[in-house]
Amino acid sequence: xxxxxxxxxxxxxxxxxxxxxxxxxxxERLDVIAVGAHPDDVEVACGGTLAALAAAGRRIGIVxxxxxxxxxxxxxxxxxxxxxxxxASELGVQRRIQLGLPNRELMDSVEARIKLATIFRRYRPQLxxxxxxxxxxxxxDHYQAMLICDAAVFYSRLSKWQDRFDDLQPHMxxxxxxxxxxxxxxxxxxxxxxxxxxxxxxxxxxxxxxxCYHSQFDHKHGIEDRIRAAAVMTGTLAGVKAAECFAAAKPxxxxxxxxxxxxxx
Ligand SMILES: [Zn+2]
Numbered sequence: 001x002x003x004x005x006x007x008x009x010x011x012x013x014x015x016x017x018x019x020x021x022x023x024x025x026x027x028e029r030l031d032v033i034a035v036g037a038h039p040d041d042v043e044v045a046c047g048g049t050l051a052a053l054a055a056a057g058r059r060i061g062i063v064x065x066x067x068x069x070x071x072x073x074x075x076x077x078x079x080x081x082x083x084x085x086x087x088a089s090e091l092g093v094q095r096r097i098q099l100g101l102p103n104r105e106l107m108d109s110v111e112a113r114i115k116l117a118t119i120f121r122r123y124r125p126q127l128x129x130x131x132x133x134x135x136x137x138x139x140x141d142h143y144q145a146m147l148i149c150d151a152a153v154f155y156s157r158l159s160k161w162q163d164r165f166d167d168l169q170p171h172m173x174x175x176x177x178x179x180x181x182x183x184x185x186x187x188x189x190x191x192x193x194x195x196x197x198x199x200x201x202x203x204x205x206x207x208x209x210x211x212c213y214h215s216q217f218d219h220k221h222g223i224e225d226r227i228r229a230a231a232v233m234t235g236t237l238a239g240v241k242a243a244e245c246f247a248a249a250k251p252x253x254x255x256x257x258x259x260x261x262x263x264x265x
Contacts, residue, residue: 132178
């Protein structure tokens with residue numbers, strides 16, 4: 001019987017997604033795909049939630065649109081990929097996919113939309129989590145990532161275009177949540193439907209996953225305090241120790257209001 005850790009299979013796709021086999025097996029299906037512009041975005045934004053979902057048995061994938069390089073203190077792409085692999089392992093996600101789009105020059109384009117939508121069609125997630133706003137004074141790639149992901153969620157379900165998506169069938173994504181980076185205001189402006197996820201049990205895992213990125217954070221003092229403070233502040237608003245906040249791209253209904261309100265049974 002193989003160990004759980006040996007079953008985790010991480011891969012880095014360094015070439016174009018179009019180099020992959022045209023037909024894929026559906027057993028690769030993921031429940032959730034979180035999309036970032038750079039390796040470390042997803043960990044900072046929603047690492048606690050992904051760790052909680054993984055611990056509950058959900059199959060999680062992370063898509064990094066770019067490799068995030070160059071950056072000032074990294075020795076290069078190989079180091080960044082290794083750090084990302086370690087962070088994925090820390091969170092317990094099944095797949096980490098490198099889409100190979102250009103860092104610092106990321107732009108919403110038909111090509112980028114199709115590349116990401118092809119991943120959605122291949123892994124058929126029920127839930128996609130991604131950037132939901134600009135990040136002023138930080139990388140403009142983040143906002144472009146939001147535009148690309150919004151379009152890819154739509155492209156994923158389009159009929160009559162299979163040849164543009166490696167002959168993969170359309171896939172309707174049920175839910176789309178927007179995350180914020182941990183250091184920004186708690187709610188996403190312009191969005192009316194926010195959800196707060198209790199990450200009390202996974203906050204330390206989130207912090208460990210962020211600090212897998214030695215090239216990005218070892219020289220930045222106070223990052224742990226700021227991530228922890230953002231989680232604690234968000235949690236305090238909702239009456240728990242630590243939390244992450246998301247905005248729903250569209251409102252959704254609950255069948256069990258009592259459970260959704262976390263009331264005792
Ligand atoms: Zn970033």
